[in-house]
Amino acid sequence: MSAKASSSQPSGFGSSGALSHVYIQHPPLRSKIPGARNSFYDDGTKQLIVLTSDQVFSWKTTPFDPNVTPSSDLIGESPVLSIRYSLDLKLLAVQRSPHEVHIQNRESGDTFSHKCRSESERILGFFWTDSPTCDIVFVKTSGLELFSCNFESRSLQLAETKKLNVSWYVYTHESRLVLLASGMQCKSFTGYQISSVGIVRLPRFDMAMAKSDANNKPVLATEDIHIVTVYGRIYCLQLDRIAMQLHCYRFYRDAVIQQVSYYQHQDIRIFTQ
Numbered sequence: 001m002s003a004k005a006s007s008s009q010p011s012g013f014g015s016s017g018a019l020s021h022v023y024i025q026h027p028p029l030r031s032k033i034p035g036a037r038n039s040f041y042d043d044g045t046k047q048l049i050v051l052t053s054d055q056v057f058s059w060k061t062t063p064f065d066p067n068v069t070p071s072s073d074l075i076g077e078s079p080v081l082s083i084r085y086s087l088d089l090k091l092l093a094v095q096r097s098p099h100e101v102h103i104q105n106r107e108s109g110d111t112f113s114h115k116c117r118s119e120s121e122r123i124l125g126f127f128w129t130d131s132p133t134c135d136i137v138f139v140k141t142s143g144l145e146l147f148s149c150n151f152e153s154r155s156l157q158l159a160e161t162k163k164l165n166v167s168w169y170v171y172t173h174e175s176r177l178v179l180l181a182s183g184m185q186c187k188s189f190t191g192y193q194i195s196s197v198g199i200v201r202l203p204r205f206d207m208a209m210a211k212s213d214a215n216n217k218p219v220l221a222t223e224d225i226h227i228v229t230v231y232g233r234i235y236c237l238q239l240d241r242i243a244m245q246l247h248c249y250r251f252y253r254d255a256v257i258q259q260v261s262y263y264q265h266q267d268i269r270i271f272t273q
Contacts, residue, residue, distance in 0.1 A: 031050045033050050033052060033057050033070075034052070035052040035053060036050050036051070036052060037051050037052060037053065038050075038051045038080070039051070040082070040083055041061075042058075042083070042084050042085055043172060043173045043174065044084060044085070044087055044127060044128050044173040045084075045085045045087060045089060046060065046061050046062045047059060047060055047061060047085060048061055048064075049083055050070075051075075051080055051083070053077055054074060054075060054076055054077045055072055055073065055074055055075065056072065056073050056075050056083060056092070056094075057070040057071070057072050058070055058071050058072075058085070073092055073104070073106055074109070075092070075094055075102075075104065078096050079096060079097065080094055080095070080096065081095040081096065081097065081098070082094075082095040082125055082126070083095070084126065084127060084128060085128070086128045086135070086136075086149075087128050087129075087130055089106070090105070090106060090107065091103055091104065091105060091106065091128075091149065091151075092104045092106055093126060093128070093136065095123060095125070095126065096113075098122040098123055099115055099116040099119070099122065099123060100113055100114070100115045100116070100123075101113065101114045101123060101126060101138070103136075103149065103156075105151055110151070110154065112151075112154040112155065114138070114147075114156050116140065118142075121140050121141050121142045122140065122141045123138055123139070123140055124139045124140060124141060124166060124168060124169055125138075125139050125169065125171070126138045126139065127139075127171055127173065127178070129176070129194050129195075130176075130195065130196045131146075131194050131195060131196060131198070131199065132196070132198070133146060133159055133160060133194070133198065133199060134146035134147055134148055134159045134160065134194070135147065135148050135149040136149060136156070137178070137194060139166065139169045139171075139178065139180070140166065141165065141166050141167075142163065142164075142165070142166070143161065143162045143163040143164045143165075143166060143180075144160075144161065144162035144178070144180070144192065145158060145160075145161055145162075146158070146159045146160040146161070146162075146194070147159060160199075162192065164180065164182065164190060165182050166180045166181065166182055167181045167182055167183075167186045168181050168186065168221075168222050169181065169222075170222060170225050170226070170227055171227075172227045172229070174229050175193070175227050175229050175234045176193050176194055176195040177191055177192070177193045177202075177227055177234055177251070178191065178192050178193075178194065179191045179225065179227065179236065180192075181220065181222075181225075184217065184219075185209060185217055185218065185219050185220060186219050186220040186221070187206050187207045187209050187220050188204065188205075188206050189204065189205055189206070189207065190202070190204050191251070191256075200253055202251060202253075202256060203254065203255060203256060205249075205256040207220065207238050207247065207249070208238075208240065208245075208247055208258065209240055209242070209243075210240055210242040210243035210245070211242070218240075218241065218242050220238070224238060224239040224240075224241065225237070225238055225239075233250065234250075234251040235248055235249060235250055235251065235259070236248070236249040236251065237249075247260075248260050
């Protein structure tokens, strides 16, 4: 691990040798699991997940003990786009394609699948919830679909649908908040907080974006948006790469308020935990 200062000279820190940036470099994540192919972090269950050709291995990260033997499940050899455990760790959902998700009972090994009803829509992702309304939420290009999971009938029962056009989304289990991006520049957002006390829809809002020129309209990307929770308050950080500004938004039940913007002349990088 090493730290490097940027070439820009800081001001207001009392000495010319003060640092304006610190970059933390670390080696990439390596696994001792034979045949490891890919890794995921499941923020709902706080588990590190490592995939092989036909198995999934998982470790608890809080607290993390590298000497503990990981739990494992057989999942078959189909492609894996995304994978998440249910919050009680009894079920395992694996997204196999943009149109299909498999749900597996870890104890019995029984599996059933959920497929898109239309070939024109795609599954952008999914997450498990502790809401009394539903067990799992699918984020599709056509909106949100909230389901209750019934393993006795080997099916998902549709509880509620939120129809809207979605380009991409961000979600954190800590905030229970999903932000759905739409529009030509992906700067229009609709938010839903799906928690143990119910479902709250946030007012639709647009994020600020600088104009580069008349013929080029910048488009927000998933990596430009970060949901953060600070002392129980939920914020969204938005990186405007054209203006090199970092915008901060505060979420309330009935309003979304832009708090402050931070300026940088060279480079901005956002690190979240």
